[in-house]
Amino acid sequence: MNKMIRFSLIALLFISAACSTGNKALQNGDYYSAVIKSVDRLRSNPDKAKAQLTLRESYPLAVNWYQQEISTLLSSNDPFKYSKTVGHYQTLNRMTDEIRRCPGALRIIPSPKQYKTEEYMARQNAAPECYKAGAMELAKGTRQDAVTAFMNFEKANSFVPNYKDVADKMAEAEEMATLKVIIDHVPVNSTKYQLSAEFFQDQVTQYIFHNIKRRFVRFYTPKQAELEKLEYPDQIIGMRFEDFVVGETHDTDIEKQVVSADSVEVGSTKLKNGETIKVYNIVKAKLHIHKREVISKGMLSLHIIEFENQKEVNNKQFGGQFNWFYQWGNYNGDERALTKEELNICHSEPILPPAHQDLFVEFTKPIFTDLTAELRRFYNRY
Numbered sequence: 001m002n003k004m005i006r007f008s009l010i011a012l013l014f015i016s017a018a019c020s021t022g023n024k025a026l027q028n029g030d031y032y033s034a035v036i037k038s039v040d041r042l043r044s045n046p047d048k049a050k051a052q053l054t055l056r057e058s059y060p061l062a063v064n065w066y067q068q069e070i071s072t073l074l075s076s077n078d079p080f081k082y083s084k085t086v087g088h089y090q091t092l093n094r095m096t097d098e099i100r101r102c103p104g105a106l107r108i109i110p111s112p113k114q115y116k117t118e119e120y121m122a123r124q125n126a127a128p129e130c131y132k133a134g135a136m137e138l139a140k141g142t143r144q145d146a147v148t149a150f151m152n153f154e155k156a157n158s159f160v161p162n163y164k165d166v167a168d169k170m171a172e173a174e175e176m177a178t179l180k181v182i183i184d185h186v187p188v189n190s191t192k193y194q195l196s197a198e199f200f201q202d203q204v205t206q207y208i209f210h211n212i213k214r215r216f217v218r219f220y221t222p223k224q225a226e227l228e229k230l231e232y233p234d235q236i237i238g239m240r241f242e243d244f245v246v247g248e249t250h251d252t253d254i255e256k257q258v259v260s261a262d263s264v265e266v267g268s269t270k271l272k273n274g275e276t277i278k279v280y281n282i283v284k285a286k287l288h289i290h291k292r293e294v295i296s297k298g299m300l301s302l303h304i305i306e307f308e309n310q311k312e313v314n315n316k317q318f319g320g321q322f323n324w325f326y327q328w329g330n331y332n333g334d335e336r337a338l339t340k341e342e343l344n345i346c347h348s349e350p351i352l353p354p355a356h357q358d359l360f361v362e363f364t365k366p367i368f369t370d371l372t373a374e375l376r377r378f379y380n381r382y
Helices: 003-027 031-044 049-074 081-100 116-139 143-159 166-177 191-211 222-227 340-346 356-379
Strands: 179-185 217-220 235-259 264-270 276-281 284-306 312-333
Touching: 003 031, 003 049, 031 049, 031 081, 049 081, 081 116, 081 143, 116 143, 116 166, 143 166, 179 191, 179 222, 191 235, 191 356, 217 222, 235 312, 235 356, 284 340, 284 356, 312 340, 312 356
Parallel strands: 179 217, 179 235
Antiparallel strands: 235 284, 264 276, 284 312
């Protein structure tokens, strides 16, 4: 079987599966999906008999189902009956629009009914419905209720833009719903490392501002809180270095006798017959290596406290360490006894370790990674 025939058969199988999917939705009572899928099939194949049959059967069933749902809703005591009714009319209008944009579907359903007027009227009733619900939630006075109130006011505005004073109500609800958090870094008790600590603190602050974005969480530096006269925040993030060591140096000297792994040429000799041959033997050297390790490490604590009751809602510690390592050396004897690595060590000269400020920055890097992950996890709940 050549490739063209095989690909054609595969395409036919996919088309057949798509058509049967629309019919399956019809048999399962999902009339809307049956309509949409059959219309999609008729766009690519207007004469597809199975899709035509599915559309002819499913469309009136879908219209009837949504009309009954709307009737049931409007006669109920559901506080959001008009909001839900808008959704049903939107679905009916979506089916109509899909059919009207498909010539093959229009041949089956030549006059799909539009419900634009009905949807418009439902929106006019849904706006006050959501506005009222928002006002009731806002009156409860809690932050979480204000979140719900904002959502309701936002829905009211989507149904009827600028309904009453909904913009002001949304702003009021958002202000009440927003968790206001001050980021407070405790300075280190060392002027020597103050600049490095401030660099770390600035990185954490910038990360929070740029990467932890929640609709109802607002972060402040202490200076911003003071400028905006924020006297009563909801939470305070406290961070401080509890302990740190920078530049802890450990020197180690190693002396050892090394022998070449293989025999190497050490000279030549002349045989009795006058022939000169090479002489091979193992070679030795006395190796001296000086190792210097500079360890820098520290521990940072995170405390998140609710301002009103001073309740601690998060308490974690994060540790970090950075080890700087260098070695140099010398040898006596035959260098051919040394490995390439040992020879490189012997050719190295002593160097100074990085500045203490830089070492401080290095050991805080794993702390930064773990700390920001914890802050992101904690505030993604809001």
